[in-house]
Amino acid sequence: MSQVTGSINVESSVVKMGNNLISVNNVSVNFDYQENFISKKQKIHAVNNINIKIKKGSFFGLVGESGSGKTTLGRAILGANKISSGNVIFHDDERDYDLTNMNKQDLRDYRKKAQLIFQDPYAALSPRMTVRDIIAEPLEVMKITSSRQETDERVRDIAAKCRLNIEHLRRFPHAFSGGQRQRISIARALVSNPKFIVADESVAALDVSIQADILNLLKQLQTELNLTYLFISHDLSVVAHVCDVVAVMYLGHIVEMGPSRELFKNPKHSYTKALLSSIPSIDPEKRSEAIELRGEIPSALNPPSGCVFRTRCPNPGVDCKGGEIKMGLTEVEPGHWVDQCCVI
Amino acid sequence: MSHLLEVKNLDVKFNTDEGQITAVENVSLSVDQGEVLGIVGESGSGKSVTAKSIMQLNPGNTIYNDNAEIILDNENTLKFSSKNDLKKIRGGKVSMIFQEPMASFAPAIKIGNQMVEQLLIHKNINKDQAKSISIDMLNRVGIADAEKRFNQYAFELSGGMRQRAMIAMALSTMPKLLLADEPTTALDVTIQAQVINLIKDIIKEYQMGVIFITHDLGVIAQVADQVAVMYLGSVVEQGPVNEILKNPKHPYTKGLLQALPDINNLDAPLSPIPGNIPSPLDRPTGCVFRTRCPHHNPDGKDGKIEMKLIEVESGHWVDQCGIKCGKNGQ
Numbered sequence: 040m041s042q043v044t045g046s047i048n049v050e051s052s053v054v055k056m057g058n059n060l061i062s063v064n065n066v067s068v069n070f071d072y073q074e075n076f077i078s079k080k081q082k083i084h085a086v087n088n089i090n091i092k093i094k095k096g097s098f099f100g101l102v103g104e105s106g107s108g109k110t111t112l113g114r115a116i117l118g119a120n121k122i123s124s125g126n127v128i129f130h131d132d133e134r135d136y137d138l139t140n141m142n143k144q145d146l147r148d149y150r151k152k153a154q155l156i157f158q159d160p161y162a163a164l165s166p167r168m169t170v171r172d173i174i175a176e177p178l179e180v181m182k183i184t185s186s187r188q189e190t191d192e193r194v195r196d197i198a199a200k201c202r203l204n205i206e207h208l209r210r211f212p213h214a215f216s217g218g219q220r221q222r223i224s225i226a227r228a229l230v231s232n233p234k235f236i237v238a239d240e241s242v243a244a245l246d247v248s249i250q251a252d253i254l255n256l257l258k259q260l261q262t263e264l265n266l267t268y269l270f271i272s273h274d275l276s277v278v279a280h281v282c283d284v285v286a287v288m289y290l291g292h293i294v295e296m297g298p299s300r301e302l303f304k305n306p307k308h309s310y311t312k313a314l315l316s317s318i319p320s321i322d323p324e325k326r327s328e329a330i331e332l333r334g335e336i337p338s339a340l341n342p343p344s345g346c347v348f349r350t351r352c353p354n355p356g357v358d359c360k361g362g363e364i365k366m367g368l369t370e371v372e373p374g375h376w377v378d379q380c381c382v383i
Numbered sequence: 384m385s386h387l388l389e390v391k392n393l394d395v396k397f398n399t400d401e402g403q404i405t406a407v408e409n410v411s412l413s414v415d416q417g418e419v420l421g422i423v424g425e426s427g428s429g430k431s432v433t434a435k436s437i438m439q440l441n442p443g444n445t446i447y448n449d450n451a452e453i454i455l456d457n458e459n460t461l462k463f464s465s466k467n468d469l470k471k472i473r474g475g476k477v478s479m480i481f482q483e484p485m486a487s488f489a490p491a492i493k494i495g496n497q498m499v500e501q502l503l504i505h506k507n508i509n510k511d512q513a514k515s516i517s518i519d520m521l522n523r524v525g526i527a528d529a530e531k532r533f534n535q536y537a538f539e540l541s542g543g544m545r546q547r548a549m550i551a552m553a554l555s556t557m558p559k560l561l562l563a564d565e566p567t568t569a570l571d572v573t574i575q576a577q578v579i580n581l582i583k584d585i586i587k588e589y590q591m592g593v594i595f596i597t598h599d600l601g602v603i604a605q606v607a608d609q610v611a612v613m614y615l616g617s618v619v620e621q622g623p624v625n626e627i628l629k630n631p632k633h634p635y636t637k638g639l640l641q642a643l644p645d646i647n648n649l650d651a652p653l654s655p656i657p658g659n660i661p662s663p664l665d666r667p668t669g670c671v672f673r674t675r676c677p678h679h680n681p682d683g684k685d686g687k688i689e690m691k692l693i694e695v696e697s698g699h700w701v702d703q704c705g706i707k708c709g710k711n712g713q
Contacts (some may be wrong), residue, residue, distance in 0.1 A: 104571040105542070216659045217426075246425040246598060251642040252655035273571060276644040280653060303646060317572040318646055319579070319601030323624045326605055329576040335541050 058130065060235060060267045061093040061116060065125035068108075068115050072340065083339045085111040087291040087366075088125070093235075093267060093284075098258075100282030100299060101271045102314070106336045108291040109271045113237045116269065117153050118146060129153065129235070151181055154228040158240035160220035164212040170223055171208040174198060177231045193230055200260065201226040218249035222256065229264065239271045254281050275318055279303045287311050290347040291339060292366050297375030307377040310348050346380035356380075386413040387592040388437070388455050388560055394448040395432050395441065395616075403446075404663045406432045407616045409690065414560065414592040414609075421607030421624065422596045423639070427660050429616040430596045434562045437594075438473050439463065455560065475505045478553035482565035484545035488537035495533035498552045505556045520551040524581055543574035547581065554585060561586075561593045567602060579605055600643055604628055612636050615660060615671040617690050622699035632695055633705035635672050670704035680707045 068086040073079075086108045093099045101109045114120040116127055118138050127138040129149060136149050154177075157163040164173055174194045177183075184190040195205055201222045212220055221241065228236060238257065242250040258281060260266060272278050278285055279299055286296040287310065295308040306312045313330045320326075332351045337343060343350050345362030358364050359380045368376040395407035407429040414420045422430045435441050437453055437460065453460045460472050481487045489497060498517040499510060506513070514533070521529035524547040537545055546566060553561060563582065567575040583606060586593055595606055603610055603624065610627040612620040612635065620633040631637045638656040645651060658675040661667060667674050669686030682688050688704040695701050701709070 104573060218659060247600075247639060248425060248642045248656035249659075250655075251644070251653035254644075254653055255655065274644075275572070276646040279646050279649055280644040300649065303649070314572060315646070317576040319575070319599065319605045321601050321604050321628060321640070321643065321645060323604045323607075323628055329580075331576060331580065332573045335543050335574065 060095045062128040063091045069123045100278040100285040103288035107288040151231045153235040154233040156238045156241045237269045294378040308381045388414040391452040393451040396446045398444040417590040419593040421603040421610045424613035428613040477560045478558040479562040480566045484549045520555045524551045564596045619702045626699045632701040632709045
């Protein structure tokens with residue numbers, strides 16, 4: 040076992056993965072909060088001291104309950120949230136971008152290379168634009184194409200890749216079902232030819248039969264277009280199916296991280312164990328084996344001291360119950376990192 | 384033994400600008416005391432419309448067929464029209480829990496007042512009694528500090544707690560039948576597990592009948608005794624939960640099970656059901672599933688086979704077209 044200093048390298052079991060594309064180093068995101076104008080200013084600790092490395096070509100999963108900081112971390116990596124401390128490096132072929140230190144031109148370049156797919160395909164598409172215009176908008180805003188003809192070509196090309204019917208491009212979003220809309224959102228995200236995609240709960244709003252279709256499409260596009268994903272989800276069975284590497288977040292901290300098969304077969308942290316046991320089993324004979332977690336995720340305004348999970352932990356040790364053990368990841372198996380409180 | 388609730392030959396149609404839409408066609412269901420009937424299906428399959436028909440909560444442009452019957456306690460609730468009669472089924476004998484607890488509480492009225500209000504309507508008691516019943520009920524569903532929560536607004540509670548309060552409110556009038564419409568869909572898995580256990584405990588204690596609507600087959604496996612699988616307004620397969628999930632016959636049920644990511648079998652590919660659920664405006668004739676069915680038999684493909692449930696094993700009913708298609712697929 041080695042103690043963590045600085046950054047962590049998660050070696051994945053999957054081959055074909057190259058160098059790091061994204062390095063997140065000691066990133067924290069805080070928000071200012073003031074209940075009303077006379078009360079004291081407080082800080083919401085949304086994301087605390089996160090270290091992750093996302094390899095080129097990987098499908099990196101981020102799971103946790105609502106309020107665990109998954110989305111905030113995803114947005115911070117895209118430069119959509121201000122990073123309070125630490126830095127995020129995007130390793131492009133020619134040069135590295137440091138997200139905390141970018142000029143306007145750099146930011147513009149970065150936006151072409153890193154894109155976001157949203158959760159709700161009903162809210163994410165403007166009802167007043169045709170599908171063609173929705174997909175073409177990034178090209179026009181980022182001035183990637185110079186002529187209308189070129190734009191149309193790119194739109195048709197990406198629409199075909201996302202299995203959208205070319206004849207449908209002149210229609211408006213209301214004519215489409217949830218799955219088709221999500222394919223439009225994916226086409227819009229991919230049209231600028233990005234290398235890195237953050238998919239934030241991108242299948243959560245879909246029916247299971249369609250969810251499988253979108254997941255297969257994301258996988259297929261990954262190999263076709265050499266994409267790297269950060270896949271944010273609260274659904275562990277989905278993450279287990281598509282992701283190579285998974286990080287489990289709780290109250291702004293990563294409590295466990297590792298290659299997805301290893302992590303789901305051999306979970307070490309009691310939060311991961313509880314999450315896994317909470318998934319309703321499809322077998323009616325296996326009822327209520329859930330490790331029930333008492334209560335709910337505490338407020339990020341004043342998180343518990345020491346191990347943040349100790350207030351809900353089903354079997355806390357004496358030390359961690361008192362909050363005397365600091366948060367910090369420890370490597371238990373090659374590439375499998377667990378918060379030290381649950382290892383001791 | 385007569386059933387607590389019996390729905391017979393229910394058709395629900397809506398009059399819209401684009402024409403008449405068939406939302407539910409020829410649905411027959413029954414629920415016994417202390418039994419949970421799970422209804423599964425994709426969005427647009429008519430699950431909620433069926434449940435709302437029981438309380439006559441569908442909008443004004445709804446048309447029910449004349450020979451449909453919804454028998455609750457030997458009374459046909461579809462024929463209810465007077466205020467007094469409707470009061471009996473809306474919150475009296477029947478209560479409903481909705482998916483989005485934030486949208487179901489009035490935001491500007493304290494939770495306690497909302498609970499008391501409905502108790503005063505349905506029970507012959509005074510305000511103090513209603514308050515003590517409400518606080519007692521909040522305690523029962525595991526809300527700590529019930530007295531404090533009683534005086535709070537919905538936005539002050541977290542998602543899981545709001546859903547618990549919703550359940551407490553639905554149960555406080557001691558209904559005979561509980562309609563739970565996707566009650567855990569908006570919740571995290573850990574909270575979902577808590578709420579499922581709570582609902583199971585309460586059913587056991589009060590011996591009420593429950594219709595549990597969800598699109599999640601895992602949740603169905605955990606709570607239901609009987610299952611009805613709905614597609615585009617029709618029940619395509621129906622039976623005991625073990626039978627349906629372990630021995631599905633209809634290609635739609637099979638498709639749903641194959642599309643579900645199973646954490647215990649990560650090597651299984653995810654196979655979506657091809658195509659999209661058709662618009663209810665152009666509902667296929669004959670077997671409703673034929674436009675997406677992977678193993679259609681020639682007659683079913685042409686829509687020549689009428690929808691009709693056939694008992695394949697004791698208590699396990701499958702649509703007749705689906706039986707043939709299911710066999711072709713093996």
